[in-house]
Amino acid sequence: MRIGILREGKNPPDSRVPFSPKQAAQLPELFPGVDVVVQPSPTRCFTDEEYRAEGLTLQENLSDCDVLMGVKEVPVKDLIAGKTYFFFSHTKKAQPYNQPLMRALLQKNIRMIDYETLTHADESRVLGFGTWAGVVGAHNAFKTWGQRTGQLELPAAYEVHDYETLKHLYDTVRLPNLRIVLTGSGRVAQGGLDVLHLLKIREVNPEAFRNDSFDEPVFTHLRGADLYQRKTEGGGYDRNEFHHHPERYQSIFEPYLDKTDILINGIYWQQEIDRLFEKEDVQKAGFRIRVIADVTCDADGSVPINVGSSTIADPVYGISRKTLQQTTPFQNTDDTVDVMAVDNLPNELPRDASAYFGEQLIRFILPELLEADSELLRRATICDSGNLMPQFEYLSKYAGIHQKF
Helix, strand or coil: CEEEECCCCCCCCCCCCCCCHHHHHHHHHHCCCCEEEECCCCCCCCCHHHHHHCCCEECCCCCCCCEEECCCCCCHHHCCCCCEEEECCCCCCCCHHHHHHHHHHHHCCCEEEEHHHCECCCCCECCCCHHHHHHHHHHHHHHHHHHHHCCCCCCCHHHCCCHHHHHHHHCCCCCCCCEEEEECCCHHHHHHHHHHHHCCCEECCHHHHHHCCCCCCEEEEECHHHHEEECCCCCCCCHHHHHHCHHHEEECCHHHCCCCCEEEECCCCCCCCCCCCCHHHHCCCCCCCCEEEECCCCCCCCCCCCCCCECCCCCEEEEECCCCCEECCCCCCCCEEEEECECCHHHHCHHHHHHHHHHHHHHHHHHHHCCCCCHHHHHHEEEECCEECHHHHHHHHHHCCCCCC
16 A cells, blocks of 8 residues: 655645654554655755655655545645545535535545544544644633733744654743633633643632632633533433434523633534634623633634634634624724634644544544454445445535435
8 A cells, every 4th residue: 555645735734644654654663564655846845855854755746555544625726636635624514615626535536534524433533633723722812811911922833843842841930919810621622621720720620710700810711511401491411412413401690691701612513513702792791701712713603703714814803792793803902802813723733733634543443444344434425436334424515426225
């Protein structure tokens, strides 16, 4: 089996890779019969020279590869017919902007295995960059607060070499009595927790956060049962029911709106799930939140004043509390909320994020790829040989085909 590491073609370019040079060089050792080649790229976080130094072959034409692995969507013009591809296709939710890609995957008889759809038997995600999104999202939350108030100066994460450099910077940070809420229970939240702990911010339980006063910076971590309860009398929360029938649940975030300075949002969200709060809540006198790092980054989603993704180069926009319209960020006034809504945060620490991702691929995916018939890969395959797989039949109209199943 020959694996080709793709050059990222989406614009703006992403500098992450599925395997670091050391990891790519180890694959033939770990998995006899596997060969790896690398498509040259001027924009990767690891240079072509770093791959060559590990003894890897660089070649422009990857048509002799069996499996092609990238990170973000492959441009339609670059797709090679009949191959197996791994990347984040962003088609699972029938995203309109990737409809041409979905149709091209079918037309070119490509076997598309999406990283996002790789799940264990219990439906939990096998891999992702979420931890690093959480790390950078939390970092950007404090950077934004510092820019807004002038009380803290932090570099952008992409301006430092790696996470270790950031950790050393955090040793010098001194924060006032801020109150911070972190939401979520997955990898994103774990990344956010790492930063909060490195900043030596004390964690308090949700009840204390709502009711007590503090003379130091504190945070509380809100998971599913802290954020949602059944709409029926008596409330309650059941994780399995919530995941399968979120429409039965309502948000109970309201008590935190007048207690929180910074919100770091890392929850999974879909249309059927209540927002954390509504737009009209922002206009109320008691609304205290002034910085929102929306790592989830669903426009008009769990954070209703997310009006669209921002960029690594320009990560923050302001929202007027009166008009709810986008405005200039970093106005240290009660009239605005600053929203950080970058949708490719891990690309700010690409070397760390790529190495972590490669470890997960080696541990969980490569052994499955070498099996004759992998249930894990079958569950994650969106299309193969010109057909949507049965579990993705709901994409038929989006894909423009009539199913044969």
